[in-house]
Amino acid sequence: MPEHRVGTREEFEAARQELLVEEKQLTRRSDELARKRQELPWVPVERDYGFETEHGTKSLAELFDGRSQLLVYHFMFGPQYEAGCPVCSSIADTLDANAVHLKARDVTLICSSRAPIDKLLAYRERMGWSFPWVSTVGSDFHRDLGFLHTEEELRPFLEGEIPAAESRLAEATGTDVLGYVTEGPGLSAYALADGTPFLTYVTTARGLEPAMAYYGLLDRAPMGRQEEEGEEILWLRRHDEYGTT
Template sequence: MPEHEVGTQEEFDAARAELLAQEKELTRRGDELARKRRDLPWVRVEKDYGFETARGTEPLAELFDGRSQLLVYHFMFGPPYEAGCPVCSSIADTLDPNAVHLKARDVTLICSSRAPVGKLLAYRERMGWSFDWVSAGTGEFHRDLGFVYTEEELRPFLEGEIPGTVRQLAEACGTDVPGYVTEAPGLSCYALADGAVYRTYVTTARGLEPAMAYYGLLDRTPMGRHEEGEDTHWLRRHDEYEKT
């Protein structure tokens, strides 16, 4: 634990009150951004996407499962992977128990990946999740949203110095670096109205942090995320941590 300034209770209370005012302002700003997300123009989904599910092949509209809103987490599990991305797996740990609460608000939550559905369902069983998981296969669903790249597009990155964390995660997935980084994570949202499907929101990168609950909690601990300078990524699948 690093050395840190130690003060009196009165000093803490004064500093905490100042910080609380800023936290409340950030919350109000978050409310404003949430409204702007809802105000985005909808885009009608014209392509006839098909997905392999545990029930067979289904179109996008069927994935709503009788509800009017759909959240899709684009889980990094590409065709050559032998296991899901550890980071995406940590996100799925947060998504899974929330699915039942989202259903109560007319929202269906699923994951979509490009690996064969048999691989996805076997991995889901290993991890103990229950959300619906579909395979987009070789279709264009992930690609159209910017969550799949070609090796040619990634050539500048692949010809440079590959970070150790990328090599670590690729190995953890049972694939090589090109096979790993051609996939990307993301979240996309849809509405179903009068039989038509509309895309309403898309995000990736740090836009996914609301589904990474551990970061919000770590941000409130004395050492925070404490990731600076680490050569390997600390995240593991939940059944791979050493017991302490």
């Protein structure tokens, strides 16, 4: 345990009240940003995407499953992967638990990947999840949103020093670094109006942290995230692998 300032309860309460003022400011700013997200212009999805599901091929509009809103988590599980990305798997743990609550607010939550549907469903069973998972094999759905990259686009990254995190995650998914980073994580949101789906929001990278509930909790633990720069995701494992490595 590192050295840390020790004080009285009175000193703690005074410092805590000062921090609370800033936390409330951040909350109000977050509310403002949420309003601005909802005010973004909607873009009609004109391409006729097809998705393989456990119940056959479906269109994007059919993925709403009778609701007016749809959230899609773009899960890194490429055709060459033997298993899903451990980081995306940690996110899916949070998504699965929240899907039922989102349904109560007219929102359908699904995951989308490029691996064949049978491989996705087998991995879902291993992980104990129940959310709908669709395959985009043969579709440009992920590419059009910026979550699928070509080798040419990745060349500057591949010709540099490969971070340890990418190497470990590639190994954990059963592919090489190129195969791993070809895929990208992301979240896209849609509204359905008069049978037409509209793209309403897209995010990736740290924009996905709201779906990584453990980070919000670690930020409130005494030692925080305990991550060195460049090693942020080295500690993450699939939930059935902790204690095995």
